[in-house]
Amino acid sequence: MRETRLKILQYITGIGLFFLVGTHLIVSLLSSGEPTSWESVSGRAASAGWLALFIFLLIFGLYHGIHGLRTIIMELSIPKLPAKVLDWTLLVIGLAIFGYAVYIPINAFL
Amino acid sequence: MQELTFKVQRYLPGKDKKAYIQQFTVPLRQGMTVLDGLIYIKENVDNTLSFRSSCRMGICGSCGMFINNFPMLACHTPVEELGTDRIEVRSLPNFPVIRDLVADLDLLFEKHKSIKPYIISPDTEEAEEPTAEFLQSGEELEGYVQFAYCVKCGLCMAACPTVATDALFPGPQSLGQAYRYCTDRRDAGVEERFHQADSRHGVWLCHLAGACSEACPKGVDPALAIQLLKRAMVFDSLRLKKKKKPASIAQPLAESKPKIDVPEFTVKQP
Amino acid sequence: MKTKAAGSENRHLPNRLGIKSWVWGGNYTLERYLYTLHRVTGLGLLLYITLHLAMNGFRLGGVESWIDIMEILGMSGFKVGEYLVAAAFIIHALNGGRLILQHLGYTLGKPKPPVYPYVDSLRRRRPIVWAMLALIVALAVYVLIVFVT
Amino acid sequence: MVEIEAAHDVLILGSGLAGLRAAVEAARVSNDELDIAIISRVQLMRSHSVCAEGGTAAVMRPEEGDSLELHAWDTVRGSDFLADQDVVKLFVEESPKELIQLDHWGIPWSRRPDGRMNQRPFGGHSFDRATFAEDKTGFFEMHTLYDTLQKYAGVTRYDECYVTSILIDNGVFQGLTVWNLTTGQFFLIRGKALVIATGGACRMFGFTTYSLTATGDGAAMAYRAGIPLKDMEFVQFHPTGLIPSGILITEGARGEGGYLINNKDERFMERYAPSKMETAPRDIVSRSEMTEILEGRGFSRPDGLDYLHLDLRHLGAQKINERLPLIREVTIKFAFIDPLEQPIPIRPAAHYFMGGIHTDIEGATPVEAIWAAGEAACVSLHGANRLGANSTAECLVWGRITGEKATRYAMGQKSLPDVPPQRVQEEEKRLFEQIGHGNGSEDVYVIRAELQRMMDHNVAVYRNGPDMEEALKKIRELKQRIKHVKVKDQSRIYNTNLLAIVEVINLLDLAEVIVAGGLARTESRGAHSRRDFPNRDDDNWGKHTLAYYTPEGPRLDYIPATITMWQPVERKY
């Protein structure tokens, strides 16, 4: 029941995103000072709690969004073989974005 | 409203590159259906118009068409119901056009077959040589009978936006039937059908557009069946599912009433 | 069971509606259009997240480039964009919640033998959708007020 | 045109209840080893049988008073003692098995509170034995069989392939010539054995309960190929055809307790069948209705479709919605009447052919390797009048028997028959050149309308010598005129214009047999009710009519009815 499990994850990540995005916004907007100033941005990046939240958000958002995108593309009558290629491509893209996105705060951390 | 304007899609393979619309005038008769209008055109105005029809009572599923931009059965649609005297009739979307209003539904039949729409019996001996009827409660019957109303007309397939883009999506008709057989306690083929519906182009490509149920002329509500199928599959995948109890065979009744009299044989029996 | 031996492909006119049916495929009511709305907002959010992350990348260039990009993003055009993202999120989140429930068969009621004239379960439970839409509009207006002030 | 030819071991012609049942049985018996084909002029599941509403008769409750003998007696008495009684015996024994079989294949039978299959009263049955699935029994049976057929890999389907002739050589079946409507191809299908299950021909009448596609092609083709037709003069008129379309209001509506009412607000059946009232056999109820109408107690309509009322209001909303949902749907849709609030306008409508292709008790025709089943066939189960709910049961029973027999026969045949190509070319020429290029002045739709009007008038519930003479003359005139018909549509793809002509040719042939048989039969029996010969005449007419094709018209012959249980007695209800 592979597709079913993937879809369950889509649901779970959807619900998760609801809370994560909420927390993300609250944390960002309510932190002291101008939320997008360099100080607050790099300050947040240095906190482990924020980083954890960020990584979760990233995983959930990317999985949810990319699985959604996969569904939509699949619906253009994609036959089995190209569909496999599509799966792998999206997986690689997802991982790449994830790697890049995590690298930023960690880089700043270092 | 004395006369109706029929705008009818025409297409003759080999001759026409594209379908076009032809206009006809049809006298209004009280109580007439769209099918009556088409028959009038065929018999009195243009003998070459082609469309399917058989039962003319909304039960055979032949006459699915796109009438004023909605999939409907032509025989099941009194023109009064449309509330206008301009009636545009086109072939069902999402199915290739064979000619004029005749759509090629092979796709529907293939997909229906692919989900194993038959009782897969748990007990082969009883299946081969049935001994007695099964017992079935009213509640069990209600659980699936609505979905067994399906006349396989394909209107839901014409309505569904996923079918509109995905040639490989089984579509509301067959997924609804998959659920219909899965909930029947006489059946033991749940696993096989779940497996079938779990593919990339399977049940999860239904996003509850609901157009299938809206279009269905027989009250089947395939959207409901599909969502219930999803639920069953999610529960199954999370191992939360209740085991389906197989149906039980009826035991002979106790003699409760005397036999009704039959006249004696008047021919000598060998 | 095999389909008829005599092949008939190719000569027929294909009639698949395709993506344009997301916008209009016939005279249907609500849910079919929410289907489109949900995907468009979902794709929009995905695009936003990607851009958001790309923008974050400017931090690698140090304080100057970050301030530069923030200045550009502070312009009113981007403000409108940001509001659209927020609205899309509200729509997608609330509708998504409804979809999760209904995809799993909840709130749809039980199957029952149809009585003419037929009403399907979605239509029977349409008030849920209206309530959801009202909530979406209320939230969107509220956020708009927050954005403006 | 692409030349294609196909060959299969067993050919099933027709996909109604009989055809589908035969196909499933053939697939089952052959264990997917034989190559089976099912050919239908409509998409398989669209066959007319989906319209069957009320129920299927079988003895399911011997513990509650029913018995095989009682079902047999009801059937024999209903047939006005023309049924072959050995056939009746086989029928009552087999039909319960078929219903249980369908239950195992997943049909949604309506149930009693104890979970068993429910049964309702039906005309002419002395026990409530019409087993039903709401009021869409035929529909559910068809789709159950169609669905079941999907599991067999050895079956090839030919949807929308119109068979134009049955090829027989030296008394042995050879093949069918087929016009594939969706591709336009014309080709030959050879086969070792054939089951004809092409249904009835009620479309020769104007006011009928039948589907537009019920044009009796199989019987007409068999007749022209030399197989005799039996008892064709017996045409059943159903008491409750909806005004004005003729759509059926099931006998179940009366079985559930509906009243027939005339314009004096009387339940007039009191006068004609006091013990059975509305659930008397169909021939009797239809005659009673016509008498009421003719004596001025009907409601009149400007178009001549005078009618009576079927009143269901007292049954209440719950019973109607639960037991008769389709009836409610069709009356609202097609007559703008809600039976919960108003009585339904009805009158007798042409409904069923008791006659058909002559077969023996096993469904075998006189030609080797051809069987026939269902309404197209006449095994002599229904005699002069069929009981409601016996027909779907017949389709199932003889569908199974013929499916099995044909398959076993095919298993014993080593090679397929050879068919000389010119026979196919000749048929193709007849269809597309002789008929298809017709350029005269006649209009097929006018001819059909004339035939229907005349049949409605002259060969209806009550018949009369002079009327039938006139009918015969008219039919022969129409047979000439159809040779000069103009064909506008010249395509081979889905040409329903040409199709209509072929259908009318078939209908005319059958109409001729009906009228000729009816004229010869100088008595009143069952559905054949003559004003000029009002009594049954067992001494001279306790026999079946056989009609053989000759170019000049049918040659009639007779065989005795088989009486193995009850000698004919007076028929009273």
Ligand SMILES: Cc1cc2nc3c(=O)[nH]c(=O)nc-3n(C[C@H](O)[C@H](O)[C@H](O)COP(=O)(O)OP(=O)(O)OC[C@H]3O[C@@H](n4cnc5c(N)ncnc54)[C@H](O)[C@@H]3O)c2cc1C
């Ligand atoms: C409205 C209505 C209600 C009825 N209700 C009941 C009921 O409640 N109980 C009951 O017992 N009986 C009932 N009957 C009678 C019963 O339904 C029919 O007698 C029975 O369905 C006939 O089935 P069949 O399989 O013989 O033929 P059909 O179902 O008529 O099938 C004929 C098949 O032959 C095919 N065919 C015909 N000609 C050709 C050709 N030239 N080439 C290829 N294929 C061809 C057709 O496509 C079709 O598939 C009812 C009948 C009507 C009209």
Ligand code: HEM
């Ligand atoms: C707030 C919480 C969210 C919830 C509750 C949610 C819920 C859902 C659900 C249930 C689906 C499946 C819809 C279906 O199959 O019909 C879905 C699809 C989708 N979501 Fe979300 N989602 C949320 C946030 C997001 C975010 C932040 C993104 C952006 C990355 C996103 C992108 C998508 C996409 C692209 C789809 C596919 C759309 C489709 O298949 O039509 N979602 N969402």
Ligand code: SF4
């Ligand atoms: S579900 Fe409804 S619309 Fe779809 S094929 Fe069946 S009857 Fe037609």
Ligand code: F3S
């Ligand atoms: S319209 Fe299509 S998307 Fe689902 S609810 Fe019906 S199948």
Ligand code: FES
């Ligand atoms: S003709 Fe049968 S459904 Fe319309």
